[in-house]
Amino acid sequence: MRFDASVTRGSEYGSLDDAELVGRCRAGDEGAWRELVERFSRYVFAICVQAYRLPEPDAEDVFQDVFARVYERLGQLRSDEAVRPWIAQLTRNCCVDRLRRGARVEPSDGIEEGEADEQLEQLEEAWAVRQLLAELSENCRDILDRFFARDQSYRTIAEELGLPPGTIASRISRCLAQLRERAEGRIDAPASSGGRSR
Amino acid sequence: MNPLDEHRLAALLRRLPPAPEAWVKAAQELPLVRGRLEEIVARAEADAEFRRALVADLEQALAQAGYEPDRALVAALRGRLAED
Numbered sequence: 001m002r003f004d005a006s007v008t009r010g011s012e013y014g015s016l017d018d019a020e021l022v023g024r025c026r027a028g029d030e031g032a033w034r035e036l037v038e039r040f041s042r043y044v045f046a047i048c049v050q051a052y053r054l055p056e057p058d059a060e061d062v063f064q065d066v067f068a069r070v071y072e073r074l075g076q077l078r079s080d081e082a083v084r085p086w087i088a089q090l091t092r093n094c095c096v097d098r099l100r101r102g103a104r105v106e107p108s109d110g111i112e113e114g115e116a117d118e119q120l121e122q123l124e125e126a127w128a129v130r131q132l133l134a135e136l137s138e139n140c141r142d143i144l145d146r147f148f149a150r151d152q153s154y155r156t157i158a159e160e161l162g163l164p165p166g167t168i169a170s171r172i173s174r175c176l177a178q179l180r181e182r183a184e185g186r187i188d189a190p191a192s193s194g195g196r197s198r
Numbered sequence: 199m200n201p202l203d204e205h206r207l208a209a210l211l212r213r214l215p216p217a218p219e220a221w222v223k224a225a226q227e228l229p230l231v232r233g234r235l236e237e238i239v240a241r242a243e244a245d246a247e248f249r250r251a252l253v254a255d256l257e258q259a260l261a262q263a264g265y266e267p268d269r270a271l272v273a274a275l276r277g278r279l280a281e282d
Contacts, residue, residue, distance in 0.1 A: 030229050041222045041225070046213060061273075061276070063221050063225070064221065064270075064277075065277050067273070068274040071274070072277060130211075144211060149212060149214055179204075179207055180203070180207055
């Protein structure tokens with residue numbers, strides 16, 4: 001896979017679905033690769049630190065190993081729309097290898113049998129919710145992500161977005177209600193990937 | 199996802215925080231280190247001692263060989279060495 005920044009210009013990558021993005025990466029589009037890493041970085045990170053409870057230095061090694069393998073093996077992916085399950089499997093394998101090899105630091109309290117699977121199922125649900133989040137307005141996406149995923153305070157959000165602090169809670173509530181409306185009838189089980197997500 | 203209420207949605211949104219920015223940046227820069235990566239892999243294939251040094255202590259071996267052991271390069275190389 002060779003990348004050429006001239007293949008694609010502009011900021012259209014975020015609107016590409018997973019399969020289109022993989023295709024652009026294969027065509028050597030460096031911007032597409034950056035988007036692919038950005039798109040799946042939270043997911044890989046969460047598998048490392050939540051499902052397998054890797055300490056940060058080990059999680060960082062695994063995170064980088066996963067994307068290095070994705071980069072090297074993208075040409076072997078049989079179904080472009082299945083890139084997320086493929087990345088998930090690579091991440092799980094890397095985490096298990098790391099734990100078996102004897103990580104630099106042991107997980108703080110070990111992993112019970114089946115616990116990682118349970119955590120992975122919850123991450124599937126979380127991923128499905130993030131896909132719905134991508135359907136909301138830019139303002140709603142931003143404020144929900146800042147408050148819930150980035151754990152920013154009302155004050156920080158207000159300062160960074162230039163909004164009156166007293167309006168933040170009501171905006172979050174309104175956006176969360178919109179998200180719930182989107183989710184109703186659409187998510188009742190862990191969903192598979194294949195579409196755009198940010 | 200059952201029950202599907204706003205508390206549940208909030209909890210699920212919290213499950214996917216951003217990865218550390220430096221980690222993401224290093225992974226995004228993988229294409230930029232490709233040239234150095236191929237050079238080092240070729241050298242490791244031709245020089246068993248260099249390969250052993252890489253496996254023993256990647257960062258140190260790279261530094262001693264005159265390569266800047268930045269995150270992206272180390273990660274890519276670790277992946278390649280693991281495959282072999």
